Amino acid sequence: MVSPMRIAREADATPGSGKAKFLSEYLTWRGVSYAWCFHFPMAASGCSLAQLPRWASETLRQHAADARPALKSREALAEARSGDPGWDGMQRYLRETGELHNNARMGWGCALVKWAASPEDALRMLLDLNNTFALDGHAPPSYGGLLGCLGLFGGPKGDSPISGKVSLRYPKPKYAGMPSKIADLVADSPSLPSTMGGFGQVMGGAAAAPTTTASPLAAAFARAWTDGQLCSTQVLATIDLDSDSELLHSAGQGAMAGESPPKRGKRWQRVALQEAACR
Template sequence: MHSKISPLRIRTANDNAIQPQGQFVLYWMIANRRTRWNFSLQRAVEWAQDLDKPLVILEALRCDYRWASDRLHRFVIQGMIDNAAALRKDPVSYLPYLERQPGDGSGFLARLAREACVVVADDFPCFFLPRMISVASKQIPCRFELVDSNGLLPMRATDKVFLRAYDFRRYLQKELKPHLFELPAADPLTKVRLPKLETMPSEITKRWPTEDEEILRELVNNLDEFPIDHSVGPALFDGGQQAATHQLNEFLNKRLVHYADSRNQPQQEVASGLSPYLHFGHISAHEVFAATMNHEKWTPDKLAAKATGSSTGWWGVSETAESFLDELITWRELGYNMCSKRDDYARYSSLPDWAQATLAEHADDPREHVYSLDEFESAHTHDELWNAAQRQLVREGRMHNYLRMLWGKKILEWSPTPQDALAVMIELNNKYAVDGRNPNSYSGIFWVLGRYDRAWGPERPIFGKIRYMSSENTARKVKVKEYIKKYGPNGQQDLF
């Protein structure tokens, strides 16, 4: 079958053959939870057209994943509502499935796969998804493909793990250009004619009933029946394709112009706010890139001829857009490079040797302040700025990007060991941040401990040669008075 998708983005997860006698092509939507700009959906449509079969889309939500909460469930279900609405008139069968009790969904995918010609799923290198794919590959009796729709550079375009952003950026400037013209279809189902699935076997529909759009809308604000953490309430912002598109348009039209100068200012909201939507696949990095370049009236001839590794000047767009693209592409995809190549990306032992060595040398240094996980979580430290950042994370599901760095550095300074600090950062970030559990969030956490960084002087207690940050220096560099007031102990709402 001829495909418009680069072979670098497609890999098989088992050795089974296509089953032409199957009833449909199945797209198992697990990471790219959207109907637009989605290579995985595009690939599934290609198979359905080639085999002249109906297309079934399964989007399921377990209830027993780590850190399952009202916050994360609501965000995903809001995405399901948008998907149901978007697919309402398309020639596909959309199956949004919500597991009510642990294990209820067991066997659903395998049973659907018995009816399928081909199964297509998203290739995502982080959290529990790779393990889930590994298990599923043994249960699917037909061809099982994984499609990479994560970023502009296919994860398999290089075998190298890049240790510095500069090196990765220089590689991108040499090798990315051909991939800039390999964008997914904006709407893979436009003008597509497929046979409609008449009926699903009753044993499937009875054992694993899926939700209609109306029920999803009722459930999104009433999650009590799910055995998840109800103490972590909804985020301050909504999930789904529509919210993601609105966020992108607001950023490009109102905040991008200030991005380069003011994105480190906690009291100014100029960041894109797109990372939660990118994490859950409610928007594509390709769509964000295309919209940004259209906003900048960019053409490929504006690219610099030489790869320098510089974070500015290569794209040939405004300073603010260059700064944003470096975050969207270089820093974001650097994390995907690590997670797709190393299974130990979330372990302390994955830190650079120099970082482990200097932290070990200072492991026994006296700590003026030492806090427990509970004290960190409830923002009970002596530091007003750190407490404010933690309260923002708990209350809103996000934290100002610049303060995330300070937040992590202080956890390192106030923990008994660097290993304890890592465990605290992972727990709090993954529990409360909507964009947690992502390659990019692990990059930020491990940067605190030296990943993607270099040795710094002067050597300090506890930190050794790890880059140091303090709340006092931060307050001198950026304005924080109103931020501290906004996220003070009496601001907005209580923590628990």
């Protein structure tokens, strides 16, 4: 196994336009997903609407009876036959590689909100498809991303049919070309099987238990949530990229008041976990 902090440290030392995005995904969104799953545990079957912020679960249920003219079956979606070229391209890529970039997965997941008969059905299909084909199925970043399609880590927007105040991203047409990149991916990685399948398939079809090991960001995040601070404040933490550890800058009201982290060189990053999940 490779330490995630080693990967982050090496990424930070690497030039390239994608470095900032990678570190944002790793330091912020991976950490907050682990924190969420640790402090808001779920059943072995996976996450549920009950783990959404109250405004999100309420608005989705208020619109549960809205007409849904474009229902899709689980089988059609699994086989990338939705009829949407962008979504089908992402699904074929996911089936073959076991991976979707978070930006792509948001559009992939949000589409199911309107293609399923109810919010509960949408989440069930998201869990089924993701845990079948994605290598990070059953992992906190997966659950954070899937619930993010239903309002977690986001705030209420204008009211719309079906999705209510949950803001949806839609599949981009450019993603229709994602499957064309698979051959190059396999050519660059000779040891990579041409069809990797999902985490559940890799594990012989057995459901993996949810991961509950939390990042140290969890303490500050959970404290802010419990105290009702998250709608108007930031949780501040510092990440020491020179060691394989994550250190909280401060906890409690000091961080809530916006106290700045200590300056310890360019490798220290301040991560602002911008609230999202207002209760």
